[in-house]
Amino acid sequence: MAYIVKTNQLTKVYDGNEVVSTVDMHVKRGEIYGFLGPNGAGKTTIMKMLTNLAKPTSGEIEIFGEKLTDRSYEVLKRMGTIIEYPIFYEKLTAQENLELHCEYMGYYDKNEIGHVLDLVKLTNVDGKRVRDFSLGMKQRLGIARAIMTKPELLILDEPINGLDPVGIRELRELFKMLSKEYGITIIVSSHILAEIEQMADTIGVINNGRLIAEVSMEHVRHSQTDFIELIVSEGKKAAFILDSQLRITNFKCIDERCIRIYDMSVSQKILSKTLIEHDIEIEEISRKTSSLEDYFLKLINGGGIHA
Template sequence: MTYIVKTNHLTKVFGGKEVVSAVNMHVKKGEIYGFLGPNGAGKTTVMKMLTNLTKPTSGDIEIFGEKLTNHSYEVLKRMGTIIEYPIFYEKLTARETLELHCEYMGYYDKAEIEHILDLVKLTNTDGKRVKDFSLGMKQRLGIGRAIITKPELLILDEPINGLDPVGIKEIRELFKMLCKEYGITIIVSSHILAEIEQLADTIGVINNGRLITEISMDNVNRSQTDYIEVVVNDGKKAAFIIESKLNITNFKLIDNGCIRIYDSSVSQNIISRTLIEHDIEIEGISKKTNSLEDYFMKLINGGVVNA
């Protein structure tokens, strides 16, 4: 297995508090790695250590097969990053920003600037300075700056902040294209779990500074349980009917009006007919599958999904 990024017991202490604890991270070449965790879990701190913006208290980082040190200049040239909010010279235009970035990166391809502006939908902004950009436009420019030198590794901390639904979809397709057609490995964090669900090949979940799991999205999807969700006027009475009349025990009363039935041997029609026969009013019944959000919440709550 070829790993672009590996960490070994990566740890960071701030003010006597361990904010990242013995993280062992494994990012495969050519994949999109979704990095998930609640606010304050340690995502940004890990990303800062991967990009040499913050030094680990202990532990090692290996990128492209090389240990990251204070002198890893060539390694850093092969990376593109957005950590927290992208910062620009506010008086420059988008084109001038990319030209300046290419200059100090030693990357000379004027045609690529035009191509990147088109990819991130900023081609018609030449008369506009960055200081007048919306948050979404600044995010697009940050992504453009991160990818213009065709890096082998992209590290993106909340890159879709400020984008509208159309922009999010466009950037998602852009990331998929970069990964598939250019072979770029991407580590991306986001609080929008539904977006990571559509984007990532692998997820890593961090909570309270500890990496809880790394798992492929294929395995997450295979582990998710189908269930029938019934919304009724009297949950407790309906639960009694389900157990006593249908002999179903594998169900959960979420609240007094919602029941999730995990027994696939009984059809929706039989469930609804039995409830109606016993004077239970059904407001809704549908088959559902647990989402990445359900899986995530279960992990960070110690294996218990909150109702």
């Protein structure tokens, strides 16, 4: 298996607090690796260590088959990154910012600048200084800069921040194209799980500094289950009826009104009839399939699907 990125027992301690704990990460060549976790879980810290912006307290990082050190200049030239918020020379234009980037990266095909601006749909900005850009425009420019030098590895921390739904879709398709057509390996974090679900090949789930799962999206899809979702007027009463009258135990109360039933042996017709007979108003009943969000929350909460 060809891994572009591997970590071995990667650990980072800040002020006596272990924010990343013994992480063993494996990213295959050419894949999109979705990095998921709650705020403060350690995603950005790991990305900073992968790009030499932070030094591990212990453990090792291997990129392109080489151990990452303070002198890994050539390795870093083969990477493109956005970590946290992209920073630019605010008084310069997008074109001028990218020209400077090419200079300090030793990349001299400046004809590519127009091409990458088109790729990220950042057009009609000639003469407009970056300080006048919206947050979404700055995100697009950050991605343009990250892909400007045709990197083999992209590390993107929340790259769709500040974008509207159209922009999010456009960049999702761009990342998939870069992976499939150019063979670029992408590590991308996002709090929008539905986006990761639509583009990732593998997901890594981190919580409290520990990598608790690293699985293919194919595995996640195969593990997804069907369920019936009920929206009712009285959740507690409905749960009692499911248990006492229909002998259903494999369900979960999501909140005071929403119940998910994982026992598919009972038809929606029987469910509706029984609940109505016990004066429970049904606002919605539908058959659904669990999502990456369900899988993620199950891992983070460390629990199963039973009530």
